[in-house]
Amino acid sequence: MTKWLSISDVKEIIAATSAEEVTASYLELIEKSSINGYTCTSDGALDTAKMVDKGEVAGPLAGVPIAIKDNISTKGLATTCSSKILEGYVPPYDAHVIERLKAAGAVIIGKTNMDEFAMGTSTESSCYGVTLNPWDHERVPGGSSGGSAAVVAAGESPISLGSDTGGSVRCPAAFCGVVGLKPTYGAVSRYGLISYANSLEQIGPMATCVEDIAAVMDVIGGYDARDSTSIDNKIDYQAALVDDVKGLKIGVPDEYFGEGVDSSTEKAVWDAIAKYEEMGASWGKVSMPNTKYALAAYYTIAMSEASSNLARFDGTRYGPRSEGENWHVMASRTRAENFGKEVQRRILLGTYALSAGYQDKYYLKALQVRTLVKQDFEKAFANFDVLMAPTMPLPAFKIGEKVEDPLSQYLTDVNTVPMNLAGVPCISVPCGSSDGLPVGLQIIGNHFDEATLIRAAYSFEKNTDHHKARPGEVA
Numbered sequence: 405m406t407k408w409l410s411i412s413d414v415k416e417i418i419a420a421t422s423a424e425e426v427t428a429s430y431l432e433l434i435e436k437s438s439i440n441g442y443t444c445t446s447d448g449a450l451d452t453a454k455m456v457d458k459g460e461v462a463g464p465l466a467g468v469p470i471a472i473k474d475n476i477s478t479k480g481l482a483t484t485c486s487s488k489i490l491e492g493y494v495p496p497y498d499a500h501v502i503e504r505l506k507a508a509g510a511v512i513i514g515k516t517n518m519d520e521f522a523m524g525t526s527t528e529s530s531c532y533g534v535t536l537n538p539w540d541h542e543r544v545p546g547g548s549s550g551g552s553a554a555v556v557a558a559g560e561s562p563i564s565l566g567s568d569t570g571g572s573v574r575c576p577a578a579f580c581g582v583v584g585l586k587p588t589y590g591a592v593s594r595y596g597l598i599s600y601a602n603s604l605e606q607i608g609p610m611a612t613c614v615e616d617i618a619a620v621m622d623v624i625g626g627y628d629a630r631d632s633t634s635i636d637n638k639i640d641y642q643a644a645l646v647d648d649v650k651g652l653k654i655g656v657p658d659e660y661f662g663e664g665v666d667s668s669t670e671k672a673v674w675d676a677i678a679k680y681e682e683m684g685a686s687w688g689k690v691s692m693p694n695t696k697y698a699l700a701a702y703y704t705i706a707m708s709e710a711s712s713n714l715a716r717f718d719g720t721r722y723g724p725r726s727e728g729e730n731w732h733v734m735a736s737r738t739r740a741e742n743f744g745k746e747v748q749r750r751i752l753l754g755t756y757a758l759s760a761g762y763q764d765k766y767y768l769k770a771l772q773v774r775t776l777v778k779q780d781f782e783k784a785f786a787n788f789d790v791l792m793a794p795t796m797p798l799p800a801f802k803i804g805e806k807v808e809d810p811l812s813q814y815l816t817d818v819n820t821v822p823m824n825l826a827g828v829p830c831i832s833v834p835c836g837s838s839d840g841l842p843v844g845l846q847i848i849g850n851h852f853d854e855a856t857l858i859r860a861a862y863s864f865e866k867n868t869d870h871h872k873a874r875p876g877e878v879a
């Protein structure tokens with residue numbers, strides 16, 4: 405079996421052999437892997453595949469393996485958010501997206517490594533250790549869904565799910581040279597996604613091609629009453645797979661090409677925009693003046709929400725418990741001993757931002773900035789169909805390079821956090837390289853206009869070869 409299969413390749417191989425053989429060969433690849441992309445594999449994967457072969461399970465993804473980020477609840481399969489505090493936690497229920505995938509016949513092959521509680525841009529804060537970037541084992545795969553991107557880039561799963569709070573799907577997709585979509589806020593149910601910052605995050609797919617992104621979205625997208633922010637706005641993702649961008653109006657925001665953007669990254673993105681022009685689209689500059697405040701607002705809001713969401717991990721209900729003479733001592737010891745450094749930093753900063761006397765100064769200010777950022781997008785979409793920018797300002801950095809200086813790591817999120825503040829959809833597609841490392845083109849759309857995003861991304865793929873680049877075998 406060849407590596408780096410698309411969903412249609414997998415289906416062809418299943419037809420010629422069996423779903424069981426396909427699943428078994430992926431499990432074998434995972435077993436031999438040297439990138440530390442998975443936190444565990446699923447014991448039930450082969451059973452599901454056998455059921456597909458017997459015709460007991462059918463659906464659009466019948467027999468197709470999918471890797472799942474470790475913060476998405478999977479019934480009977482450990483879900484730890486790559487944190488010691490959830491060691492041994494096995495959810496008694498499936499997240500909405502998992503229910504949908506199972507009903508579509510997909511084979512949940514395993515859980516993927518991530519930054520602890522999705523807090524990071526490198527997967528280095530995982531309690532399981534970093535995942536290696538398949539393009540260069542000395543570099544990070546991006547984060548926080550680093551495992552989900554790396555296993556697709558390494559050919560260890562055809563597709564995967566990540567979650568994106570401030571770039572967590574798009575950043576690793578860009579760093580690993582795969583496609584990653586963050587849907588409109590409310591397009592995919594968050595039921596069963598362990599919350600980090602719930603007003604910002606969405607579950608999104610990763611794959612080697614746009615076609616597969618659309619196929620997964622058709623399964624996981626749509627309304628779910630169990631998530632109060634789910635919106636009933638059904639999109640036909642696969643119908644948007646049309647190779648035609650004639651007349652498409654592209655806005656290019658200057659603010660996304662600012663200080664610190666790597667020159668080869670910038671060139672790859674401009675080359676992509678020139679390609680769109682050649683394909684019949686037009687482009688113009690657009691100003692998004694509040695972009696410069698987005699990063700500070702994002703981190704204030706994300707940390708505030710995290711400090712509240714993570715209060716539930718206190719040793720009472722799940723995970724390990726430290727000894728203590730009363731509940732308070734037990735809970736604080738459990739938290740101090742089992743949350744990692746980055747998570748503790750964010751809980752402290754978030755608690756501070758929400759505390760009496762500071763709330764107006766930080767949290768409420770950040771919410772006001774959030775409104776301004778949203779207005780920038782509204783104005784831009786009055787004149788343009790999509791916006792384009794580099795997903796990340798630089799290619800994958802070295803493991804350890806930004807560990808001691810968390811601010812320098814936060815700064816790498818400049819181009820991805822505004823979309824989470826605004827709730828708009830965006831996709832990262834491979835568009836070239838910088839020093840042999842993949843570069844991602846970020847295409848941003850208006851609320852619930854995933855169809856235009858998919859059409860733009862698909863057309864690019866049909867007219868270029870960037871998405872076919874694969875990491876060499878790195879020793």
Ligand SMILES: NC(=O)C[C@H](N)C(=O)O
Pocket residue numbers: 522523524525547548567568569570571572573706817
């Ligand atoms: N979760 C994310 O989307 C990643 C972002 N870098 C953060 O740490 O918040």
